[in-house]
Amino acid sequence: MPAARRRPEVVIVGGGFAGLAAARALQQSPARVTVIDRHNYSLFQPLLYQVATAALSPADVAAPIRSLLRAANTEVLLDEVVGVDVERHRVRTAGGRDVGFDFLVLTTGSQYNYFGHDAWRAFAPGPKTLDDAVEIRRRLLLAFERAEMCADDGERRALMTFVVVGGGPTGVEMAGAVAELAKATLVRDFRRIDPASAHILLIEAGPELLGAFPAKLGRYAEKALAKLGIEVWLNARVEHIDAEGVVANGRRIAARSVIWGAGVAATPVAQWLGVRPDRHGAVDVNADFSVPGHPRIFVVGDVARALGADGKPLPGLAAVAKQEGRYVGALLRDRIAGNKAATAFRYRDYGMMATIGRSAAVADLRGFQFTGRVAWLLWGGVHLYFLIGFRNRLVVLINWLWAWRTYARGARLITGRGPSRPVAPAPRRPSPAVP
Amino acid sequence: MPAARRRPEVVIVGGGFAGLAAARALQQSPARVTVIDRHNYSLFQPLLYQVATAALSPADVAAPIRSLLRAANTEVLLDEVVGVDVERHRVRTAGGRDVGFDFLVLTTGSQYNYFGHDAWRAFAPGPKTLDDAVEIRRRLLLAFERAEMCADDGERRALMTFVVVGGGPTGVEMAGAVAELAKATLVRDFRRIDPASAHILLIEAGPELLGAFPAKLGRYAEKALAKLGIEVWLNARVEHIDAEGVVANGRRIAARSVIWGAGVAATPVAQWLGVRPDRHGAVDVNADFSVPGHPRIFVVGDVARALGADGKPLPGLAAVAKQEGRYVGALLRDRIAGNKAATAFRYRDYGMMATIGRSAAVADLRGFQFTGRVAWLLWGGVHLYFLIGFRNRLVVLINWLWAWRTYARGARLITGRGPSRPVAPAPRRPSPAVP
Numbered sequence: 001m002p003a004a005r006r007r008p009e010v011v012i013v014g015g016g017f018a019g020l021a022a023a024r025a026l027q028q029s030p031a032r033v034t035v036i037d038r039h040n041y042s043l044f045q046p047l048l049y050q051v052a053t054a055a056l057s058p059a060d061v062a063a064p065i066r067s068l069l070r071a072a073n074t075e076v077l078l079d080e081v082v083g084v085d086v087e088r089h090r091v092r093t094a095g096g097r098d099v100g101f102d103f104l105v106l107t108t109g110s111q112y113n114y115f116g117h118d119a120w121r122a123f124a125p126g127p128k129t130l131d132d133a134v135e136i137r138r139r140l141l142l143a144f145e146r147a148e149m150c151a152d153d154g155e156r157r158a159l160m161t162f163v164v165v166g167g168g169p170t171g172v173e174m175a176g177a178v179a180e181l182a183k184a185t186l187v188r189d190f191r192r193i194d195p196a197s198a199h200i201l202l203i204e205a206g207p208e209l210l211g212a213f214p215a216k217l218g219r220y221a222e223k224a225l226a227k228l229g230i231e232v233w234l235n236a237r238v239e240h241i242d243a244e245g246v247v248a249n250g251r252r253i254a255a256r257s258v259i260w261g262a263g264v265a266a267t268p269v270a271q272w273l274g275v276r277p278d279r280h281g282a283v284d285v286n287a288d289f290s291v292p293g294h295p296r297i298f299v300v301g302d303v304a305r306a307l308g309a310d311g312k313p314l315p316g317l318a319a320v321a322k323q324e325g326r327y328v329g330a331l332l333r334d335r336i337a338g339n340k341a342a343t344a345f346r347y348r349d350y351g352m353m354a355t356i357g358r359s360a361a362v363a364d365l366r367g368f369q370f371t372g373r374v375a376w377l378l379w380g381g382v383h384l385y386f387l388i389g390f391r392n393r394l395v396v397l398i399n400w401l402w403a404w405r406t407y408a409r410g411a412r413l414i415t416g417r418g419p420s421r422p423v424a425p426a427p428r429r430p431s432p433a434v435p
Numbered sequence: 436m437p438a439a440r441r442r443p444e445v446v447i448v449g450g451g452f453a454g455l456a457a458a459r460a461l462q463q464s465p466a467r468v469t470v471i472d473r474h475n476y477s478l479f480q481p482l483l484y485q486v487a488t489a490a491l492s493p494a495d496v497a498a499p500i501r502s503l504l505r506a507a508n509t510e511v512l513l514d515e516v517v518g519v520d521v522e523r524h525r526v527r528t529a530g531g532r533d534v535g536f537d538f539l540v541l542t543t544g545s546q547y548n549y550f551g552h553d554a555w556r557a558f559a560p561g562p563k564t565l566d567d568a569v570e571i572r573r574r575l576l577l578a579f580e581r582a583e584m585c586a587d588d589g590e591r592r593a594l595m596t597f598v599v600v601g602g603g604p605t606g607v608e609m610a611g612a613v614a615e616l617a618k619a620t621l622v623r624d625f626r627r628i629d630p631a632s633a634h635i636l637l638i639e640a641g642p643e644l645l646g647a648f649p650a651k652l653g654r655y656a657e658k659a660l661a662k663l664g665i666e667v668w669l670n671a672r673v674e675h676i677d678a679e680g681v682v683a684n685g686r687r688i689a690a691r692s693v694i695w696g697a698g699v700a701a702t703p704v705a706q707w708l709g710v711r712p713d714r715h716g717a718v719d720v721n722a723d724f725s726v727p728g729h730p731r732i733f734v735v736g737d738v739a740r741a742l743g744a745d746g747k748p749l750p751g752l753a754a755v756a757k758q759e760g761r762y763v764g765a766l767l768r769d770r771i772a773g774n775k776a777a778t779a780f781r782y783r784d785y786g787m788m789a790t791i792g793r794s795a796a797v798a799d800l801r802g803f804q805f806t807g808r809v810a811w812l813l814w815g816g817v818h819l820y821f822l823i824g825f826r827n828r829l830v831v832l833i834n835w836l837w838a839w840r841t842y843a844r845g846a847r848l849i850t851g852r853g854p855s856r857p858v859a860p861a862p863r864r865p866s867p868a869v870p
Contacts, residue, residue: 398833411493
């Protein structure tokens with residue numbers, strides 16, 4: 001009997017788009033694959049804003065990593081990686097584990113970047129994790145409940161003012177969804193306040209919305225948001241955020257609900273590897289996504305600074321993460337099998353989309369631009385399609401059709417904390433006498 | 436112009452089955468109705484155990500009270516009642532409100548009763564609120580994750596041991612659902628543990644399961660649970676519960692997950708009213724559900740000790756709460772309209788059901804008893820039917836059909852807290868060498 005050859009160990013950190021794609025490309029490989037994630041589920045982030053605005057349930061946009069990765073060579077570990085020993089080829093976890101690897105694929109994604117103002121985070125959460133989204137939902141729904149019970153005019157106005165920071169897809173989608181929540185869903189449900197009078201303000205630092213899209217689509221988004229009654233400030237710098245609201249361009253806006261969708265930064269992979277990140281925290285990688293000087297360590301997805309064919313960094317999109325993950329998975333599979341090196345990575349750019357509200361969206365697909373109802377239907381179809389592998393497509397479709405028909409939202413729950421904090425009781429409206 | 440007559444104020448505390456039914460019966464009344472609940476949603480408790488076992492999402496079994504009660508005369512207040520001033524006719528809330536009433540309907544329901552051992556609550560939550568259910572789900576799913584990572588045999592066994600306390604419908608349904616979660620849903624998803632080897636123990640103090648049902652159905656449940664591999668202890672007294680497990684009948688069972696479904700006690704309405712409760716904390720009421728000595732205060736649902744035609748207290752069922760709520764709502768409507776007193780309340784008993792697992796349930800319907808697949812289909816149909824008024828029927832039906840087909844569960848999320856606490860790393864299984 002020949003001496004047993006040790007099976008190569010591939011450790012993938014992160015079970016998002018990139019990590020899943022890499023693990024799936026390796027499932028026929030003789031390698032032993034370990035996927036480490038701090039959650040037991042993989043998140044479909046593009047629909048997370050709908051969880052934050054009570055349209056979908058957390059389980060509709062998430063699926064257990066274990067049931068997505070059932071290949072016999074693959075193991076899933078619920079733990080949080082806290083460091084990498086690049087010399088000894090081991091990752092360290094919060095759970096006290098020390099996992100050795102022959103190849104390491106880091107796909108930990110991005111988090112919101114408060115531009116050095118980490119104190120803002122508590123007042124302005126962004127929809128990045130399920131817990132974030134549920135917390136934003138709680139704050140939005142509670143703001144209306146508190147406004148209904150509030151006797152003070154100024155406080156009520158602040159409760160009914162919603163500021164969204166960032167005019168990229170996340171900010172535009174959040175602002176549109178908050179407007180629909182207030183003006184379509186909640187409008188008939190209150191007696192003292194008029195939810196339709198909610199003031200929604202979208203603040204963007206740059207000169208236009210949806211900067212990554214063709215300028216015409218940004219202008220369309222501006223008009224569509226205005227139609228929903230959303231105020232848009234362009235070229236506006238957020239200077240401060242606290243419990244009272246936001247200061248932007250020297251003006252203070254009293255707002256009890258602030259949502260962050262401005263900038264993202266890579267998770268601290270650069271620090272683990274001891275390399276210098278770019279200004280978004282991302283790590284420069286070679287053409288094959290290996291880290292310069294560390295040929296067995298790969299960085300993929302939002303956390304990698306990979307260049308496209310045009311020499312510009314690839315955007316932080318699900319499609320990019322997925323394609324990169326699949327590429328690196330296949331590359332490792334081939335290398336472990338002793339096959340010759342794969343061809344170079346080329347991002348297949350199918351385009352970008354963002355939705356604003358009912359029958360309003362923008363899509364830029366391989367140079368063809370769509371707006372309005374066509375873009376909105378495209379957006380819905382594409383997102384349902386990419387939920388494949390999740391049970392959730394049918395449930396999401398039903399939720400959408402039902403919301404479209406009734407304007408109701410399926411997940412209007414305030415959960416996770418105690419009831420409302422005490423506020424001053426409101427005066428009752430005068431009511432007609434019994435005739 | 437005649438002097439305006441003041442419209443009577445009806446305050447309903449609780450937006451569950453009883454409170455909703457009372458408010459709905461009053462929606463055409465000239466009364467002004469205020470429904471106070473500490474949650475913004477009404478909960479369909481009979482399916483809560485499915486949230487606790489990852490089969491359904493919280494939003495599938497809950498609906499916003501505001502959207503269920505849109506009548507112009509009805510107001511909904513998100514607040515928690517903490518006391519009643521029976522002399523001045525006012526209720527006090529945690530939010531500092533002081534709400535006056537002409538008629539008060541108390542429907543605050545029940546909570547788990549730890550028989551004087553409130554310290555057990557932390558170790559053995561029961562599925563009573565949405566937050567409870569999500570916490571139980573978190574514990575169940577995390578127990579398997581921790582077992583997978585656990586190197587210590589004894590600890591792994593304790594993690595894979597699940598104790599359910601109480602052999603009534605809640606306990607039977609929880610035990611069955613935990614067994615299916617382990618043995619059908621999770622069974623293919625782990626590499627080091629075999630979820631099918633989970634040890635599930637149901638402990639009942641009395642001599643039979645489902646004591647409120649005909650004895651034959653209790654015996655069927657026992658057999659059906661045994662088929663699912665669940666161990667049932669009858670005549671077993673729980674003496675102690677702590678972080679390490681349960682002591683019952685003098686034996687210690689090492690178990691990291693304990694679920695309480697043993698006894699319920701009424702919420703502290705008796706204390707608010709300064710009356711003597713029965714041993715379950717419920718309040719004795721007159722035939723019209725008013726409190727003796729307080730003709731304008733009514734107590735309805737689990738918190739009332741109302742007697743049936745046979746002179747025995749009516750059980751704590753959704754159907755009882757609903758019928759009582761509707762009766763008191765109609766009674767107040769008639770009284771306010773100056774019509775003559777309604778006829779006496781009579782509970783229409785349609786029966787009781789409990790489900791054990793796939794194709795296994797019991798139903799006792801007006802003297803006809805069903806078991807097995809017929810009872811199971813009846814149970815499903817009845818529960819879907821009573822979800823009426825909630826969007827959720829279709830989504831629940833899809834989840835059920837999908838689960839039936841695939842054994843998967845739609846809401847396998849560990850949310851709400853940090854990742855797993857550190858445990859000792861497990862040894863890797865020996866793996867075959869590459870040939």
